[in-house]
Amino acid sequence: MNNAIKIVTDALSSLTDLAIHLLVAGVIIGILFGDIFGVIGNIASVMASVGDNGLAGLITILIVAMWMKK
Numbered sequence: 001m002n003n004a005i006k007i008v009t010d011a012l013s014s015l016t017d018l019a020i021h022l023l024v025a026g027v028i029i030g031i032l033f034g035d036i037f038g039v040i041g042n043i044a045s046v047m048a049s050v051g052d053n054g055l056a057g058l059i060t061i062l063i064v065a066m067w068m069k070k
Helices: 002-033 039-052 055-069
Strands: none
Touching: 002 039, 039 055
16 A cells, blocks of 8 residues: 555656646746746746635645645
8 A cells, every 4th residue: 555655656756847847848948048938927927816816826835835845
């Protein structure tokens, strides 16, 4: 049972790392070649919606930051 949980945890960790790397690559490509894929625009819209939500947005950012540290 512990082995299965470790396998699932490792797989999710790998997928999360891949998603982070793809996001960073999208931002770099967006800066160098123009926002071809709309990554920078989407990040801006997410940050705007978080800003509109006030305290709930701040709490969300803190939860995501704590989750990313693990």
